[in-house]
Amino acid sequence: MSGALQADWGRTSEDYAKFRPGFPPSFFERMEAHGIGAPGQRLLDLGTGTGTLARGFAQRGAEVTGLDVSAEQVAASTQLDRAAGVRVEYVVGQAEATGLPAGAFDVVIAGQCWHWFDSGAAMAEAARLLKPEGRLVICHFDWIPLPGNVVEATERLIQAHNPKWRFFGGHGLYPQWAVDAGQAGYRDLEIFAYDHPQPASHEGWRGRIRASAGVGATLSPEAVTRFDAELAEILRTRFPAEPLAVPHRVFALLARRP
Numbered sequence: 001m002s003g004a005l006q007a008d009w010g011r012t013s014e015d016y017a018k019f020r021p022g023f024p025p026s027f028f029e030r031m032e033a034h035g036i037g038a039p040g041q042r043l044l045d046l047g048t049g050t051g052t053l054a055r056g057f058a059q060r061g062a063e064v065t066g067l068d069v070s071a072e073q074v075a076a077s078t079q080l081d082r083a084a085g086v087r088v089e090y091v092v093g094q095a096e097a098t099g100l101p102a103g104a105f106d107v108v109i110a111g112q113c114w115h116w117f118d119s120g121a122a123m124a125e126a127a128r129l130l131k132p133e134g135r136l137v138i139c140h141f142d143w144i145p146l147p148g149n150v151v152e153a154t155e156r157l158i159q160a161h162n163p164k165w166r167f168f169g170g171h172g173l174y175p176q177w178a179v180d181a182g183q184a185g186y187r188d189l190e191i192f193a194y195d196h197p198q199p200a201s202h203e204g205w206r207g208r209i210r211a212s213a214g215v216g217a218t219l220s221p222e223a224v225t226r227f228d229a230e231l232a233e234i235l236r237t238r239f240p241a242e243p244l245a246v247p248h249r250v251f252a253l254l255a256r257r258p
Helices: 009-019 025-033 052-059 071-084 119-129 150-161 175-183 202-210 221-238
Strands: 042-046 063-068 089-092 105-111 130-143 187-200 244-256
Touching: 009 202, 025 052, 025 130, 025 187, 025 244, 042 052, 042 119, 052 063, 052 071, 052 105, 063 071, 071 089, 105 119, 119 130, 119 175, 130 175, 150 202, 150 221, 150 244, 175 187, 175 244, 187 202, 202 221, 202 244
Parallel strands: 042 063, 042 105, 063 089, 105 130
Antiparallel strands: 130 244, 187 244
């Protein structure tokens, strides 16, 4: 689409690996209660990025494959896995056409990325990849802008530097994915969501924002530097306390293969 944001995640790999927080431990606990990520399960993590979800499930005993379009992100994932002492198999490819064998996975999961996919095509590919009775999980871990908070101030700054960025004002809930799953024939749909305050130092928040679609993945290096200096000043003058308690919301849709 003309004028749409075109993100190159490879440009953010260093900040992404260091500063983007993964899902909190409570998320993995809830997944375990739903039978997701059990030891020995074969799990595919679509849009794996730097492998935070993939690594989390591998640490809990699942046999995990991570897929991402960015070779740079996959390289960063491999380094982080090595440091964590876990093994994940990575593939460079697209969620809508993975090239992986049919019926190979107990779980297909996508964290913080479904909005980048062609939802219908990705639903169909996930159904092809899943074993009978296999589960699809679409999940998010979003910051939440509230009047006067650091997220709102940060989003306004991103808009000022990058007018093409449209992911502002979110509420962390994604009912459309349930509509898409139902239309694709998925069964036993279940949704849950809950709030989680994510602590962040000033350095950590700046790095997290540099690694976002509206900044590091789309702006020039010079523009990123200018943005980062302005954000540092906003934090210093308006939000001096550290660590910041940044409101986040966890969302998950679980559905069974058509």
